[in-house]
Amino acid sequence: MNIRLALIPGDGIGPDIVSEAVRVLDRVAEKYGHSVRYERLTAGGAAIDETGAPLPEKTLRTAEECDAVLLGAVGGPKWDNVPSELRPEKALLGLRGGLGLFCNLRPALLYPQLASACPLRSELVEGGLDLMVVRELTGGIYFGAKERTEDRASDVMSYTKEEIRRIAIKAFEIARKRSCRLTSVDKANILETSRLWRATVNEVAASYPDVEVSHLYVDNAAMQLVRNPRQFDVILTENMFGDILSDEASMITGSIGMLPSASLRSDSFGMYEPIHGSAPDIAGQDKANPLATILSVSMMLRYSFSLAQEADEIEKAVGLTLDQGWRTADIFTQGTRLCGTKAMGQAVAGNIRD
Ligand code: NAD
Numbered sequence: 043m044n045i046r047l048a049l050i051p052g053d054g055i056g057p058d059i060v061s062e063a064v065r066v067l068d069r070v071a072e073k074y075g076h077s078v079r080y081e082r083l084t085a086g087g088a089a090i091d092e093t094g095a096p097l098p099e100k101t102l103r104t105a106e107e108c109d110a111v112l113l114g115a116v117g118g119p120k121w122d123n124v125p126s127e128l129r130p131e132k133a134l135l136g137l138r139g140g141l142g143l144f145c146n147l148r149p150a151l152l153y154p155q156l157a158s159a160c161p162l163r164s165e166l167v168e169g170g171l172d173l174m175v176v177r178e179l180t181g182g183i184y185f186g187a188k189e190r191t192e193d194r195a196s197d198v199m200s201y202t203k204e205e206i207r208r209i210a211i212k213a214f215e216i217a218r219k220r221s222c223r224l225t226s227v228d229k230a231n232i233l234e235t236s237r238l239w240r241a242t243v244n245e246v247a248a249s250y251p252d253v254e255v256s257h258l259y260v261d262n263a264a265m266q267l268v269r270n271p272r273q274f275d276v277i278l279t280e281n282m283f284g285d286i287l288s289d290e291a292s293m294i295t296g297s298i299g300m301l302p303s304a305s306l307r308s309d310s311f312g313m314y315e316p317i318h319g320s321a322p323d324i325a326g327q328d329k330a331n332p333l334a335t336i337l338s339v340s341m342m343l344r345y346s347f348s349l350a351q352e353a354d355e356i357e358k359a360v361g362l363t364l365d366q367g368w369r370t371a372d373i374f375t376q377g378t379r380l381c382g383t384k385a386m387g388q389a390v391a392g393n394i395r396d
Pocket residue numbers: 055059114115116117118119131134298299315316317318319320321322323324329330331332334372
């Protein structure tokens with residue numbers, strides 16, 4: 043396969059971790075006979091320094107012409123005091139909106155080798171944890187009309203049936219490839235948008251009789267996630283609830299440096315990035331954990347290119363690397379082998395054997 047990939051390293055540790063993800067992608071491509079052409083683009087603080095804007099027109103245009111985007115992270119203290127419309131994080135919203143990426147996949151996976159990082163009691167996560175939050179990304183209260191006077195403010199939460207239908211279809215398709223269990227999260231006892239959400243999810247469910255569907259109110263879902271996270275497989279929810287629940291789900295794995303994400307639309311195009319930020323405190327010091335970005339490459343192969351075997355190969359290599367004891371500082375525990383960003387990337391690439 044010929045892949046044209048937009049590469050946006052971004053700021054802080056972005057360039058450190060993206061280099062290692064590229065190392066692993068090149069290794070997989072070499073093994074399976076694919077060719078990857080990289081378009082290096084700037085966004086975030088790096089783009090502000092270069093062009094004065096967080097998301098240059100050229101970045102968006104070129105990204106759109108590529109098959110997928112791999113992003114490191116953006117932002118940092120250097121740009122904390124710029125006007126809000128120029129903040130590096132604007133690049134993220136601009137890319138998601140500009141590329142029409144309405145479906146955000148946030149897996150929360152607790153590797154058995156890292157079980158001690160989980161803040162929950164060990165019996166709650168025995169045997170690991172593997173759930174997927176499917177979050178609607180371009181609608182809801184974050185995108186509704188906003189008003190502000192001196193003593194009053196409002197944010198409009200609005201969804202169309204079509205916006206709900208397309209994200210529900212994505213979630214049901216994903217549930218089908220996993221354990222065929224889906225929990226839709228809303229606040230249908232209070233919100234009209236949630237009542238439309240629930241009715242539409244039920245309509246879509248009729249086409250997926252093999253998927254078991256349940257509905258939970260968001261407050262209950264937040265509680266159940268820490269009470270008994272293993273009851274969940276796929277969680278489908280709207281933008282703001284998904285923002286909060288996916289952070290909660292990722293934190294119960296205890297390892298911010300391990301978790302990838304994907305933002306998709308209806309075709310195969312997607313943007314892939316680690317869930318963490320640019321970690322300016324450790325930037326350029328060979329300390330960052332590159333595994334979240336490496337696992338983002340695995341998601342890219344799976345969701346944008348349907349290369350399941352290659353994706354599995356990367357995940358297997360990450361597991362093997364952890365089995366061998368390699369740990370960056372963020373996941374280091376007594377008795378394991380401390381390594382840097384580069385050595386971790388090299389170990390994973392080295393575990394993709396012929
Ligand atoms: P952060 O995720 O960058 O860092 C939080 C803590 O986790 C820090 O101690 C950091 O060193 C550590 N950490 C993060 N990723 C790590 C990794 N791969 N390996 C080892 N340790 C890691 O969050 P923050 O400190 O709140 O934000 C820093 C900057 O990143 C801010 O400018 C913020 O706006 C930006 N940010 C960007 C994104 C994104 O690009 N998607 C997301 C969140 C925050």
